[in-house]
Amino acid sequence: xxxxxxxIPRTDTLLAEPRLAKAAAELGxxxxxxxxxxxxxxxxxxxxxxxxxxxxxxxxxxxxASSLRPVLNATGVVVHTxxxxxxxxxxxxxxxRAAGGSTDVEFDLGTGQRxxxxxxxxxxxxxxxxxxxxxHVVNNNAAALLLCALALAQGREIVVSRGELVEIGDGFRxxxxxxxxxxxxxxxxxxxxxxxxxxxxxxxPETGFVLKVHPSNFRxxxxxxxxxxxxxxxxxxxxxxxxxxxxxxxxxLLPDEPDATTALRAGASLVTASGDKLLGxxxxxxxxxxxxxVERLRRHPAARALRVGKLTLAALEATLRGPVPPVRxxxxxxxxxxxxxxxxxxxxxREAGADAVAVDARAAVGGGGAPGVExxxxxxxxxxxxxxRLRLGDPAVAGRVERGRCLxxxxxxxxxxxxxxxxxxxxxxx
Ligand SMILES: *Cc1c(COP(=O)(O)O)cnc(C)c1O
Numbered sequence: 001x002x003x004x005x006x007x008i009p010r011t012d013t014l015l016a017e018p019r020l021a022k023a024a025a026e027l028g029x030x031x032x033x034x035x036x037x038x039x040x041x042x043x044x045x046x047x048x049x050x051x052x053x054x055x056x057x058x059x060x061x062x063x064x065a066s067s068l069r070p071v072l073n074a075t076g077v078v079v080h081t082x083x084x085x086x087x088x089x090x091x092x093x094x095x096x097r098a099a100g101g102s103t104d105v106e107f108d109l110g111t112g113q114r115x116x117x118x119x120x121x122x123x124x125x126x127x128x129x130x131x132x133x134x135x136h137v138v139n140n141n142a143a144a145l146l147l148c149a150l151a152l153a154q155g156r157e158i159v160v161s162r163g164e165l166v167e168i169g170d171g172f173r174x175x176x177x178x179x180x181x182x183x184x185x186x187x188x189x190x191x192x193x194x195x196x197x198x199x200x201x202x203x204x205p206e207t208g209f210v211l212k213v214h215p216s217n218f219r220x221x222x223x224x225x226x227x228x229x230x231x232x233x234x235x236x237x238x239x240x241x242x243x244x245x246x247x248x249x250x251x252x253l254l255p256d257e258p259d260a261t262t263a264l265r266a267g268a269s270l271v272t273a274s275g276d277k278l279l280g281x282x283x284x285x286x287x288x289x290x291x292x293x294v295e296r297l298r299r300h301p302a303a304r305a306l307r308v309g310k311l312t313l314a315a316l317e318a319t320l321r322g323p324v325p326p327v328r329x330x331x332x333x334x335x336x337x338x339x340x341x342x343x344x345x346x347x348x349x350r351e352a353g354a355d356a357v358a359v360d361a362r363a364a365v366g367g368g369g370a371p372g373v374e375x376x377x378x379x380x381x382x383x384x385x386x387x388x389r390l391r392l393g394d395p396a397v398a399g400r401v402e403r404g405r406c407l408x409x410x411x412x413x414x415x416x417x418x419x420x421x422x423x424x425x426x427x428x429x430x
Contacts, residue, residue: 007050008043011036017054020061027065035060072397072421076377076409078330079367081169083398085276085283086367091322092281092315099314118313124320125286128248131264132271132288136298137316141242142168142177143306144272144285145211148240149181151300152293153208157186159237161194161227163220164213174213174242183208192224196231209238209269214258216244219371233267238293241268245369246279246286253331254278254370260288269293275316277367280325282315284308330412331365335376338410341418342378345410348422349380354429357381363411377411382425389428397424 014020014036015029024032039056042048048056063069071083079085088096099105108115116122118137125135138144149158158178165187167173175185186207188198199210210232232239247259257278260271270293275284285306287297297303308316319325324332342358349356363377364370382399387406390397399408413421 004050005044008040009050009053011040014040014054014057017058019058020054023058023061027061031062031065032057035062070395072395072417072424073412074379074397074399074408074410074421076361076363076379076400076407076411077366078327078363078375078412079277079365079369080398080412081367085274086280087326088282088315089280089319089322089325092318092325095314095318095322096282096311099310103310103314105310105313118308118310121313121317121320124317125288128320129260129264129288131261134289134291134294136287136294136303137275137308137313138285138287138303138306139308140276140283141244141246141272141274141285142172142174144287145174145240145242146177146181147287147297147300147303147306148209148211148270148272149178149183150302151297152238152240153178153181153183155182156184156208157202157206158183158208158211159186159188159199159202160211160213161189161198162187163189163191163194163224163226164211164215166213166215166217169217178211192220192222194226196227199227199232200235203235203237207237209240210235211240211242212268213242214244216369217371229263229266229268233269238269238290239267240270240272242272244273245277245367246273246275246281248279251278254365254373256373257370260286264289270297274367275312275319277369278327278331278365279319280327281319282312284312284316326414329414330363331375333377333411335378338376338378341410341415342380345408345418345422346380349382349425349429352422352426352429354425355383356425359407361407361409361411363409375411377409379407379409380425382406382408386425386428390424393424393427395420395424397421 020032035057039053043050043053073083106117122135165175186202188202241263243258245257247257249261250259263271270289273286275281346356346358359379359381361377361379363375365373384401384404384406387401399406
């Protein structure tokens with residue numbers, strides 16, 4: 001008897017197979033070759049028949065040439081840092097696709113001359129916050145703070161409250177970020193109480209600026225005091241307000257979240273914020289404030305190292321001018337409507353044989369924003385064993401495990417994705 005392994009098709013024969021040849025043109029030969037070799041190895045190990053190698057390789061091809069895979073966020077955490085924070089709106093995704101090729105990011109098609117980089121996105125940001133004299137955009141909020149420290153406080157002091165020496169996450173701390181720019185921190189007040197007099201006592205000729213950091217991922221309660229921006233604005237030095245989440249205007253749903261318009265009106269010289277938290281856009285650092293200061297930031301040599309790419313500019317402009325982004329839609333979703341969706345999905349899944357029930361749930365803003373704010377929500381509750389299978393599915397689904405059940409929280413799932421979610425769960429039911 002001949003060894004069945006001798007019937008395993010050769011690599012070049014497989015690469016010439018029409019579907020695999022087409023995939024090689026679309027995804028690149030390396031990925032297709034890897035899928036082919038993996039399938040041949042499975043046949044050699046006796047896991048699949050030699051006749052099935054081509055089919056297996058086609059089935060194992062990735063959908064794109066990037067290893068990043070789409071994930072349905074059913075965690076109930078609206079801005080989930082590990083899932084890439086804000087998902088972009090369809091309009092922003094279209095804008096990214098359009099800008100992905102050659103684009104007029106720094107070119108005036110009318111005159112054929114060089115033009116201001118990202119002027120559309122900057123104009124949209126300026127229009128969204130009329131109180132800002134000027135605006136600038138960098139890689140993220142950390143970059144915005146770094147640029148402030150470099151341009152306004154290198155070799156000088158940044159006056160900051162001991163209650164606002166915040167660790168952002170993954171071991172990164174704002175005070176260390178600022179010191180890495182060559183600024184000295186002048187800490188004032190205590191963990192729970194810092195007054196305007198504390199700042200006044202520290203401000204002097206060495207001061208580069210006073211920094212107010214919104215403690216976005218924790219809450220200090222009880223015997224507390226902090227100085228308002230209006231009081232700090234009277235100290236005669238620039239006041240930089242890191243508001244964190246990127247709300248441009250007050251949000252009645254999140255009354256304790258600071259916003260750029262209010263901070264500027266209160267007297268902040270500069271506001272820094274993230275683009276991919278509550279604003280619902282791409283990763284970016286927004287800088288808004290006094291034209292003279294923004295110009296100093298823009299012209300600092302390091303600004304070039306912190307600038308954003310055309311894809312970010314495209315997505316940011318489309319987020320600012322376009323339809324309601326997914327983050328906003330998730331925050332605004334009506335709990336009753338979420339409950340109805342959960343009931344419907346659970347009923348359909350029971351028909352498909354799953355042990356699924358609709359339950360009330362508590363969602364969170366996340367992304368280091370609005371700590372302590374709970375959003376009424378609804379979820380489909382499944383046995384815990386679904387969690388892993390759903391994560392490994394295609395599309396991957398991330399739920400959360402609570403008291404031995406896998407919850408799929410619908411606040412963070414767009415209604416248009418209910419069908420995808422149902423099909424993903426049904427595939428894990430057998
Ligand atoms: C999230 C956050 C940051 C960091 O923002 P990135 O855009 O992730 O760099 C800084 N400060 C505050 C107050 C934040 O909430």
